[in-house]
Amino acid sequence: MSNQDLELVSVTKRYGATVAVDAINYCFKSDSYTCLLGPSGCGKSSTLRMIAGHESVSDGSIVLDGRDVSHLPPAQRGTAMMFQNYALFPHLSVLDNVAFSLKMKGVDTAKRHAEAREMLELVDLTDLAARLPDQLSGGQQQRVALARALITRPQVLLLDEPLSALDPFLRIRMRGELRKLQKELGISFIHVTHGQDEALALADDIIVMNNAVIEQAGPARDVFNAPQTQFVAQFMGGHNVLALPDGHFAIRTDAVSISAPTDGAVEGNVTAIEYQGTHVSLSAMITDNQEILALIPDSTFFANPHTPGDRIGLHWDSKDQHKLTA
Template sequence: MTDAPIGKGAVELAGVVKSYDGGDTLAVDGINLKIPDGAYCCLLGPSGCGKSTILRMIAGHEDPTKGEILIGGENVVGLPPVKRRTAMMFQSYALFPHLSVRDNIAYSLRVRGMAKAARNERAEAMMAKVHLTEFADRLPAQLSGGQQQRVALARAAITEPRVLLLDEPLSALDEHLRIQMRTELASMQKDLGITFVHVTHTQMEAIALADLVVVMEKGKIKQAGSARDVYVTPRDRYVAEFMGGQNVLRGRVETVNGVRATMIKEGQRPIEVSLGGAKLVDRGADIDIAIRRDDIELLRPERAERLDGRASVTTRITGIEYQGNFVKVMLDATDDVAFIAFVPERRFYEDPLQIGDVVYAAWDVSHAHLMAK
């Protein structure tokens, strides 16, 4: 085995295709993706979108039907995991119940034939990094769920992989512990300096953790970028609706003046849309715009004067949910999906609205984002 330099954890997928059943079932469809060395990347999407298949192909548990997978600039297709210098942390943790924390962490070094004293020294150093030293002699059953996860992470990281792969690592935890472990995962990744590739179907998990969020649908990448870019400026309707936090309106362009367009939506007054610089649209074209839910202000009809210079739709309240620091107000502004306003809690209760009330949902024109079709 020829060891690649430690830290060379840049991952590149070039034209990667994975098909089954003689090509009849396409799990991954021509993926091109670059993950920088030392990045925290989250592959995000619904079940069956291909994200776990990509993880297995990077790991070496499956090979692509077509394309190349490079780690540290080396094409690793056909190489076993040990030669790729990857490590996988599974959803179930798969800890040995009869082994102590120390022995669980050192197990892979034992399998490789490392002397006991040397592997225990490495295990002690790793336990210190992930704050497990005081639990070194405990069995897994004597640990909390979060502590067990840290043991699994330390066991994977002790082999000094170039890339650490995490398959839904937080899904088995309750909500409170999941939030706590997000912070710990991010901290451990920075401490270890290893490239993390993390599969999840939970939007907030990806946003909280990742330097690079990759949103997938049906074997394709829909959008890849920083968490803020993907959340604030979704590329298309699918990404906006999947990520949440955005309302999507579809309409027809009536006028264009170079920097703004006027969009017509049936039953509504004309809606002004900023074209966002280089984006061009034609008169008569159908367009989608996204507006963040926390950018929506709800106005009673008698306050219509506050609509001057703003875009809006007339709508009826269909549901109200108290969320603590904000109130989620559901509206019937669209035919197919929910149109939602996140109203600050104090503002909402200054003049509470009721289900059935007719209101204007208004926003600053510059806050709407024109998306690709």
């Protein structure tokens, strides 16, 4: 670990008898984009809020740049938080919203406005500096919130479901902007989301949380392609989880092909067909009432279409059969 890194050391959060985060350990790299991913109630938002200083740590330490920041107030940690609802001041201009934290520190007007304009240039909002928040679109408000968080020059930017309020088209555009900004700034972004697509699109590293612990963490491609547990395989999507004679396995849905029933194929009955544009999703029931999903290119499927009730053969390469540890 380099001094710039952020490390969680046996970090625990208890609310009365409920353990929300259970002694987790992780080292965030200083120049990486990391997504904390998991279902509601898994502990990801509590973890982010403890890093920010908005929740106290019940046990363990949060270490940034070689110092334990666990008991410091948010403004003294070297982190900045961007909230889900943006929390902009409705009566302040865009410029004064961005400059607000510097005003609280006693920075004079000319200096704080100069820094705020620098941040607005970074997020491409220079022309809107005089507007009020309710005169902005959702995407513009988000960029103001981003500029306001970045003006404190944090070592780590914390983002709590920042894209959830945006429409799907804008969400995709903002993903690109966040990723570009993180690379330009070269600081650590830690982003909480429950969206697998969002995490895969943004993250260098993904941490999957479940029931207050880290279920799996690592490079985004590794977590998707090589899930270690049944939970991760199913939560990340794109995988079948099958109980076979020698254990549980994850098999990517796009690695499954279909044919007429033949020797060597796993036989099943088609239960559902769903056209998805470039692909057709075909569900089939195989032995032991297990369902398997095949994602088939639309041209392949329509060259030899099937309907529910058809008996088919299902094939996959043994190299695409990934053994799960739990």
